[in-house]
Amino acid sequence: MSARALPPEELRRSDDPSGVREVDWACFGSLSPWEVVNAEGRKLVGLAQRRRKAGVLLVSGVLIGVADWSLLCSVMGHPDDEQLLRQRTVSVEEIIGSRIRVEQFAGNLKRSLETTLAASPII
Secondary structure, three states: OOEEEOOHHHHHHHOOOOOOOOOOOOOOHOOOOOOEEEOOEEEEEEHHHHHHHEEEEEEEEOOOOOOOOOHHHHHOOHHHHHHHHHEOOHHHHHHHOOOOOHHHHHHHHHHHHHHHHOOOOOO
């Protein structure tokens, strides 16, 4: 199973490739352009940005392990949305079918970002 960035035109065409109703109170409950999804359109990586005169803040979240949607939905007062969030999302562990050592994943990601950013001059 592979993951891919969701182009804006695909998101506009199909409204939501996962085919599951949006959960508007949770950041992983909807899709935005260029977020990363699996072949079924389930969200793996969420992206957010905030622009101000002083600069831009970029934030990314990756579901490494299976999220405890039951706990989150309960705490947020939306217990009926647990199943929707399970259907809308996928974790790296689910994709590869085994547990991940978070420290190793973080180290690999850091090295990859450093290499990519060093090779890409900022204009």
